Amino acid sequence: MQPVKDIGKIHRQQVLLVAAAESSEGLPPAIRRCFSHEISMGPLNEDQRVEMLSQLLQGVSELFSNWDKKLLLSCLHLYMFHCSIVGPTSRTGSEEFIKDIIGQTSGFMPRDLQALVADAGVNLLQKSNFQIDKAEHRESYSSLKVKSVQDNKSTAAVDQVMGKDDLVKSLERSKKRNASALGAPKVPNVKWEDVGGLEDVKKSILDTVQLPLLHKDLFSSGLRKRSGVLLYGPPGTGKTLLAKAVATECSLNFLSVKGPELINMYIGESEKNVRDIFQKARSARPCVIFFDELDSLAPARGASGDSGGVMDRVVSQMLAEIDGLNDSTQVIYPPYTTPSLLDCCASNRPDLIDPALLRPGRFDKLLYVGVNSDASYRERVLKALTRKFKLHEDVSLYSIAKKCPPNFTGADMYALCADAWFHAAKRKVLSSDSDSSSIDQVDAVVVEFADFVKVLKELSPSLSIAELKKYELLRDQFEGASS
Numbered sequence: 439m440q441p442v443k444d445i446g447k448i449h450r451q452q453v454l455l456v457a458a459a460e461s462s463e464g465l466p467p468a469i470r471r472c473f474s475h476e477i478s479m480g481p482l483n484e485d486q487r488v489e490m491l492s493q494l495l496q497g498v499s500e501l502f503s504n505w506d507k508k509l510l511l512s513c514l515h516l517y518m519f520h521c522s523i524v525g526p527t528s529r530t531g532s533e534e535f536i537k538d539i540i541g542q543t544s545g546f547m548p549r550d551l552q553a554l555v556a557d558a559g560v561n562l563l564q565k566s567n568f569q570i571d572k573a574e575h576r577e578s579y580s581s582l583k584v585k586s587v588q589d590n591k592s593t594a595a596v597d598q599v600m601g602k603d604d605l606v607k608s609l610e611r612s613k614k615r616n617a618s619a620l621g622a623p624k625v626p627n628v629k630w631e632d633v634g635g636l637e638d639v640k641k642s643i644l645d646t647v648q649l650p651l652l653h654k655d656l657f658s659s660g661l662r663k664r665s666g667v668l669l670y671g672p673p674g675t676g677k678t679l680l681a682k683a684v685a686t687e688c689s690l691n692f693l694s695v696k697g698p699e700l701i702n703m704y705i706g707e708s709e710k711n712v713r714d715i716f717q718k719a720r721s722a723r724p725c726v727i728f729f730d731e732l733d734s735l736a737p738a739r740g741a742s743g744d745s746g747g748v749m750d751r752v753v754s755q756m757l758a759e760i761d762g763l764n765d766s767t768q769v770i771y772p773p774y775t776t777p778s779l780l781d782c783c784a785s786n787r788p789d790l791i792d793p794a795l796l797r798p799g800r801f802d803k804l805l806y807v808g809v810n811s812d813a814s815y816r817e818r819v820l821k822a823l824t825r826k827f828k829l830h831e832d833v834s835l836y837s838i839a840k841k842c843p844p845n846f847t848g849a850d851m852y853a854l855c856a857d858a859w860f861h862a863a864k865r866k867v868l869s870s871d872s873d874s875s876s877i878d879q880v881d882a883v884v885v886e887f888a889d890f891v892k893v894l895k896e897l898s899p900s901l902s903i904a905e906l907k908k909y910e911l912l913r914d915q916f917e918g919a920s921s
């Protein structure tokens with residue numbers, strides 16, 4: 439079978455085909471904008487459209503006689519698929535869907551979009567069974583031709599073959615491919631439902647990140663350019679989880695860097711690593727760069743005892759890169775004048791970070807992510823953590839939440855749920871060794887209240903009350919400073 443990029447070539451013709459059939463004014467504006475680099479012919483009159491359409495159909499039919507069977511079928515599907523999403527009759531129904539997809543493709547070049555639709559065509563190919571021979575191809579092709587040229591109203595047959603989820607799946611694959619091509623950045627798979635509680639922090643981050651992404655026009659004036667958040671607080675309270683959820687929900691790539699990873703023994707290498715990481719994030723735009731353990735990467739200058747002053751130079755490089763984020767946004771992607779790169783950092787010890795990094799203008803917000811001992815809050819965390827569990831009806835997450843010690847962090851609750859599930863799984867295996875077929879199903883493990891209680895007795899909090907107090911003092915110090 440031919441590689442996907444060849445299908446992309448054919449798709450290019452089909453885009454033109456549909457464009458010609460509809461004239462450029464008939465295309466939904468979002469799609470028109472994306473393809474405007476490719477379709478520079480302007481509106482065509484009806485005669486021109488008919489001529490071009492027949493020429494392109496001729497081109498496609500030539501391909502049909504030369505190309506491999508599966509590929510031909512995929513081309514056909516691709517064409518039909520395209521008709522179904524930008525075709526005149528289904529346009530109104532699909533406009534929302536197209537807007538939604540376009541919203542997730544910020545930073546895509548026209549070519550990426552073409553490849554996206556081409557890939558969706560291949561997706562369809564996998565779904566169909568390939569018993570159709572070449573003659574049938576021709577038959578279905580000519581019936582399609584009749585449909586598209588003479589009777590644009592009838593897209594019912596087309597809709598049966600196409601599914602919007604094909605495009606969604608193809609979008610997911612495209613993001614993964616982009617990410618792996620670059621090395622590190624990936625769109626994580628953490629949803630808001632996976633994060634329990636932390637509503638205030640969630641809201642603050644969303645205001646900072648999502649609003650400019652959703653309302654690009656409003657924010658394109660450049661009056662508000664900063665886009666950085668520092669999450670700080672005790673370990674295991676969900677800082678990394680939150681950053682990942684933001685990246686997933688806003689469909690951003692996620693480049694996670696642990697501070698010490700960038701430090702290298704050779705002179706100049708550590709600064710270069712910092713430069714490279716920002717460069718990587720820029721090419722994976724829209725992207726969240728997440729610096730975990732920022733305190734180890736950017737300690738207060740002058741204080742560190744390293745002989746060559748490496749850390750001082752790393753901090754200076756960080757400052758330069760963060761300051762440069764907004765300018766380069768406008769150079770690389772002219773349509774996206776709002777920052778499509780979010781600098782998100784996490785630290786357990788913000789007091790050790792160089793103060794220049796924390797000054798307003800570099801981080802929009804300093805947000806404390808702490809431990810909340812309120813039972814209903816904890817119930818929400820437990821609910822998020824047991825989302826995929828099969829719980830026995832006797833399980834009351836609220837009562838479990840009430841039993842947790844006051845200094846239980848999110849990570850401790852994660853350990854509690856994971857251990858409770860393991861406990862239930864072990865019980866299941868021991869009880870049903872005669873019927874081994876049902877054991878392998880995840881649904882077969884039902885977690886009971888007693889499992890939680892038993893594990894709770896064995897588990898001790900990872901953070902002592904005294905340590906927690908220290909973090910809270912730190913929070914007061916920072917909040918006091920900002921207010």
Ligand SMILES: Nc1ncnc2c1ncn2[C@@H]1O[C@H](COP(=O)(O)OP(=O)(O)OP(=O)(O)O)[C@@H](O)[C@H]1O
Pocket residue numbers: 632633634635636672673674675676677678679680730784785786819822823847848849850852
């Ligand atoms: N609010 C929460 N909701 C759901 N799960 C949580 C929550 N907080 C923590 N967890 C669980 O705890 C685990 C550890 O959390 P995470 O890695 O985000 O902590 P962290 O604050 O980044 O820690 P560190 O400062 O040590 O890097 C997560 O994988 C998650 O399973």
